[in-house]
Amino acid sequence: MFVPLHDGVPMRFLRVPYVTYWLICLCIAIRLGIHLFADEAGEVAVLAGFGTIPSVLFGEAMLPEELYKAPPWLTLATGILFHASFAHLVGNMLFLWVFGDNVEDAMGHVRFLVFFVLCGMAGAILHALMNPESPQPLVGASGAISGVIASYLMLYPRVRVWGLAFKWIPLRIPAMYALGAWILFQLLAALFDTQGAVGWWAHLGGLGAGAVLTPLLVRRGLPLFGRPA
Known part of the structure; x- marks a missing residue:
């Protein structure tokens, strides 16, 4: 497990990655709001109402009226902003x-926001296709951030990233190794984790979307995979 801390890649086109900062602040504000103003039953209701529930999305089940917060199709987007715990949020x-500012820099504010939402969706x-009968809500920005990771890896594969290996060993290694190992872990977990507590397939869906969308949304002439311009 590798926890990124710093990459040191300077901004080239934007002065401030407003969308990245706005998304972070919004996710933190929502989690704090749930923690401060909702009891346990209220938190369950919020996550069920705004998270993506596969069985509800495909019409196999219906939420009770008191839990209904958004149309099932819209929860594909709203679920991105809600997190089940502070540990989930912080990760x-x-x-x-670490990685969002440089991807936003490569795409621009508006295209990065579109990219983020599409990867999350x-x-x-x-996740829903792989768990069509699940009654559990999927929440969190993991799918969207997986798309950001795929994009960063395509843009800066050779950049050395500071981070903690196994949560406590400081290392500075190329992104292609750190993030490549992270992607391999997601794939193995999706294939072999039978508990279903983590949306591994959501991570893989976001990764795939990020890989497809990055060449379409980055600034014209910006090289990929470390190739010269």
């Missing part, structure tokens, strides 16, 4: 903080 926001769709 996602750390990855977004793609992750939720793949």
Whole structure:
């Protein structure tokens, strides 16, 4: 397991990655709001109402009226902003903080926001397809951030990233190794984790969407895979 801390890649086109910062602040504000103003039953209701529930999305089940917060199709997007715990939130926001600014820089504000939402939705769709009868809500920005990771890897594969291996060993290694190992872990977990507590397929869906969308959304002439311009 590799926890990224810093990459040191300077901004080339934007002064401030406003969308990255806005997304981080919004996710933190929502999690804090749930923690401060909702009891346990209220938290369950919020996550069920705004998260993607596969069985509800495909019409196999219906939410009770008191839990209904958004149309099932819209939860593919709203679920991105809600997190089940502070640990879930911190892990996602750390990855977004380290890698999101450079991907936003490569795409521009508007295209990055579109990219982020589409990757999150793609992750939720793949998760639902792989678990069509699940009554559990999928929440969190993991699918969207997986798309950011795929994009960063395509843009800066040779950049050395500071991070913690196994949560406590400091290392500075090329992104292609750190993030490549992270992607391999997601794939193995999706194939062999039978508990279903983590949306591994959402991560893979976001990764796939990020890989497909990056060449379409980055600035014209920006090289990929470390090739010269």
